[in-house]
Amino acid sequence: MSEFKALTKQGLWENNPALVQLLGLCPLLAVTASVTNALGLGLATLFVLMGSNITVSLVRQWVPQEIRIPVFVMVIATFVTIIQLLMNAYVYQLYQTLGIFIPLIVTNCAIIGRAEAYASKNKWHHAAIDGLMMGLGFAAVLVVLGGIREVLGNGTLFDGAELLLGEWAKQLRIELFSLDYPLLLAILPPGAFIGMGFIIAIKNRIDAKRAQIQSTEKTVTRARVTAES
Amino acid sequence: MSFKVAAAPHGHSQKKTNQVMAWVVFALIPGVIIQSYFFGWGVWFQILIAVTVAYLSESICVWARERSARQALRDNTALVTAVLLAISIPPLAPWWIIVIGTLFSIVVVKQVYGGMGQNIFNPAMAGYVLLLISFPVQMTHWLPAAPIAPYDLGLWQTLHTIIFEYTPTGYDVEQLRTTVDGMSMATPLDGVKTALDQGKILTEAYQQPMLGSLAGIGWQWLNLGFLLGGIILLQQRIIRWHIPVGFLAGLLVPSFLAHMFAPSIIPGPIFHALSGATMLGAFFIATDPVSAATSDRGRLLFGLLIGLLIWVIRTWGGYPDAVAFAVLLANLCVPIIDRYTRPTVYGHHSGAKHDAE
Incomplete structure (x- = not known):
């Protein structure tokens, strides 16, 4: 159970693939112009990450050390092909919007990074949870960044969610304000870099604040120990 | 004592x-x-x-x-x-x-x-x-x-x-x-660029109403006004000559040479010097002491780079003027310019070489 907790904490916050490891930045920056796109790619990455982690972990005894990377890439490519065909079949418009970035999930360093660093050394159920948490952490950052950019650049949230979730999702669309002239920069690639920088800065700020609180608590306990001895 | x-x-x-x-x-x-x-x-x-x-x-x-x-x-x-x-x-x-x-x-x-x-x-x-x-x-x-x-x-x-x-x-x-x-009515830079893109020759492009005797009506005097301000700054030693001279050389020398080779389709140096934000950029924007290069040689290079980029973007780019883009691109190059134009420290042979060894 503690392993589960540690993996959750690592994936979602302390070792978040997007915010801390800064892996997979290419899709992260390229497709986060709206929440729908971000969520679509986030879920696809999550699926691939879990699948590849489980498979890599299951076959790890039979993979020779020398050729492990090509094997991992083949495994990842298999899952990417599966998700690509599924998206082509069920969410065709989103598939077209995301375009090249679905096949490019193969090259997402976050996935091969987890296969190499965790799945190839741990049991399959741990690897599955690791994949789930890392994938959720990555998807969460994608959605937050997508939200920021969509609000600034379009004034809406969940615009086009029906492409991903079906007809009912049309009600999800929130129009916060209507802009005659949207802030195009937020939608364009520089907006992704600037938004990402701000998210990382906020995370670092929170971490620094927490470290500060912890260090003051520690000094108090040490003072007490000194008094007793 | x-x-x-x-x-x-x-x-x-x-x-x-x-x-x-x-x-x-x-x-x-x-x-x-x-x-x-x-x-x-x-x-x-x-x-x-x-x-x-x-x-x-x-x-x-x-x-x-x-x-x-x-x-x-x-x-x-x-x-x-x-x-x-x-x-x-x-x-x-x-x-x-x-x-x-x-x-x-x-x-x-x-x-x-x-x-x-x-x-x-x-x-x-x-x-x-x-x-x-x-x-x-x-x-x-x-x-x-x-x-x-x-x-x-x-x-x-x-x-x-x-x-x-x-x-x-x-x-x-x-x-x-x-x-x-x-x-x-477009700005002179925009108007001339559009006319040239449409396949007109320079004399036709210059016949548009917003073009004046030197560059554009109003714009030429605006640029001369900023030139005057720039000379005040130079005279007061607020800025040094390296960046403005590099800037203007980078813009005017290529435009002069290109104009000599293709006088009917490439605007000459006077048009470039007195159009858009040239003088404002050369004396006030590029000379920002924080984001510019630091050594004298570095500043000359920095100015040259900006001027050249402006000429390239004005001639072949999608935007009519380019001072802002050129300045930002040159800002990105400042660390590397500073690295290779480090002045020699007293008693050493050559700053950069010595450091590389």
Whole structure:
């Protein structure tokens, strides 16, 4: 159970693939112009990450050390092909919007990074949870960044969610304000870099604040120990 | 006898940062007066809004960073950024344009990077690029200069247009740009570029109504006004000659050579020197002491790079003018320029070589 907790904490916050490891930045920056796109790619990455982690972990005894990377890439490519065909079949418009970035999930360093660093050394159920948490952490950052950019650049949230979730999702669309002239920069690639920088800065700020609180608590306990001895 | 040991540098300029920056603003005055003569009262309102927003946002940021707001406001750097941005944008641009631009310049480009002296990019130009990319329509709506303008706007009409985006009588900026024959008037740089893209030759392109004797009506005097301000800065030793000379050489030498080779399709050096933001860029924008290169040779290179980039973008790029893009691109190159133009330390052979060994 503690392993589960540690993996959750690592994936979602302390070792978040997007915010801390800064892996997979290419899709992260390229497709986060709206929440729908971000969520679509986030879920696809999550699926691939879990699948590849489980498979890599299951076959790890039979993979020779020398050729492990090509094997991992083949495994990842298999899952990417599966998700690509599924998206082509069920969410065709989103598939077209995301375009090249679905096949490019193969090259997402976050996935091969987890296969190499965790799945190839741990049991399959741990690897599955690791994949789930890392994938959720990555998807969460994608959605937050997508939200920021969509609000600034379009004034809406969940615009086009029906492409991903079906007809009912049309009600999800929130129009916060209507802009005659949207802030195009937020939608364009520089907006992704600037938004990402701000998210990382906020995370670092929170971490620094927490470290500060912890260090003051520690000094108090040490003072007490000194008094007793 | 007392042997007082003083640390280097031994030669001092008595001018403090706030005085240097105040001189920069002072030297802008001739250009701003000429701009307000040719392009209406708008520029004064833009400066007013920009300076207010800059000071407010700078105080809030400095306060949030737990530093002295009075100290930060007194160095006048926010003032220079605000004024430069305000004179770069079209005078009749709606008020929220300058507010967004100034906020971005001060908060994101300057304070987030660590405040005065820490910014990698020129704040005013980064703000300008944000606006140009995000709001291309408003940012290219320059009115024709006063002698050929179809309408003459008063003080109140200008203010009304900036606040409500149309005049009290109901004209919007697009209509104000439209002449009697129904053609909307482009800036000289834009007009010549469009004409050349359409396959016309230079003499035909120069026959458009907004072209004057040297470059564009109004624009040529505006550039001469900023040149005058630049000479004041040079004379007061606020800036050194390296960046403006490099800038103008980088822009004018290629345009001269190209004009010699293809006199009918490539505009000559005089047109480039007195169009768009050339002089403002050469003397006021590229010379920003924080984001420019530091050594003399480095500054010469930095200026050359900006000038060359402007010429390349003006000639083949998608935008009519390019001072802001060129300055930002050159800002990116500053670390590498500084690395390879490090002056020789006294007693050593060569700064860069020695370091590489």
